[in-house]
Structure formats: structure tokens, C-alpha cells
Amino acid sequence: MADPAKRLATYDDVLAAPEPQIAQIIDGELVLQPRPSSAHASSSSILGMEIGPPFHRGKGGPGGWVILDEPELHLGADVLVPDLAGWTRTRMPELPMAAFFTLAPDWVCEVLSPSTARIDRVRKSRIYARERITHLWFLDPDARTLEVWRIDGDSYRVVLTAEDADVVQAEPFDAIELDLAVLWMR
Numbered sequence: 001m002a003d004p005a006k007r008l009a010t011y012d013d014v015l016a017a018p019e020p021q022i023a024q025i026i027d028g029e030l031v032l033q034p035r036p037s038s039a040h041a042s043s044s045s046i047l048g049m050e051i052g053p054p055f056h057r058g059k060g061g062p063g064g065w066v067i068l069d070e071p072e073l074h075l076g077a078d079v080l081v082p083d084l085a086g087w088t089r090t091r092m093p094e095l096p097m098a099a100f101f102t103l104a105p106d107w108v109c110e111v112l113s114p115s116t117a118r119i120d121r122v123r124k125s126r127i128y129a130r131e132r133i134t135h136l137w138f139l140d141p142d143a144r145t146l147e148v149w150r151i152d153g154d155s156y157r158v159v160l161t162a163e164d165a166d167v168v169q170a171e172p173f174d175a176i177e178l179d180l181a182v183l184w185m186r
Contacts, residue, residue: 014079025079026123033116036083043141043183044069044083044111050183054176055086062175064089072100075131080124084109104131107172112140129155135172144184146170
């Protein structure tokens, strides 16, 4: 939690962050992170390309989702930027024309790197659980692993762990098979 003696970060702090930093407010603290490495960006982009057509567009899959890269989420006083996020069309029938989203997504994917893993796994996951985000994925391009977490009460439980070239059906996108080997391609 934020130290009560410290000034709480505001959205003006996010807007004033130096380029090319990713600015977030987590527990009242301004958190700056560098832009992702090429391996991180590649894995995130490929994952979006794999789930986008069947779920966002309904091409080769059931559709019914809005999938976005790096959306800015305003969740209470917290401002988070996950690598990928998705909303079911039942909850977000149309994409709002806004700079950020106040409706918590149904799915978030954080692509881990050595500089972000602790924040993603601990601080951000607590906020995602508080907001009742149903599914949280952790994709680690260095370890070549995928963890799928599902909300269970006030916290998450792991429902799938996979690695390397595993082919999985990972909820909430278990209507398709996901070949993890493609996520590590450079």
C-alpha cells in the first residue's frame, strides 16, 4: 500500500511521464516501466494474433469478445496498462470512444519480464482480483510458460500451466487450441 506520508499519484502524473515509459498508478504510487523488449512485444503480439480472429472477429471461432493491446484501465484509483485485455461483448457491446476504460475486463494477460514480473504477479494481480476480472494469464517468453488463473472468491487459483511447445485449450478461449510454440517465435 502507499505510504500515507507520501503524496498519492494522480492522472496528471501519468500524463506527465517521460516518453517512452509506461506509466501506471498502483496503490497510489506512480510506477514507471520501460517499453517492452522485442521478445516480450513479439509474444504479446503473436498471442493477440492467435486469439483475435476467432474471438474478436469470430473468424474460425465463436466471436463474442473485444480484445485490445495495452488498454489503459482506470480501476478505482488505480491506472493499469496490461499487455492484453478482453471484454465479452455481453458486457461491452460496443467499443467506447475513450482514452481509457473504466469497465474492468473479463480477461487480462500480462507478459512477464524480469523488470515487471513482481509487480504483475503481486500488486497488479491483487487489483485484478479486487475488480473480479475472471481470468488472468501470465505469459513468460523467457521461461516459455503460460499460467492461466481463474478468480475463485477473493483471489485467483491456477487452472492451467503449460510450457514450450504444449498445445492447450486455455480458458476463457478454450474453444480453440493454442500452440504455445508460435508464441516464442522470433
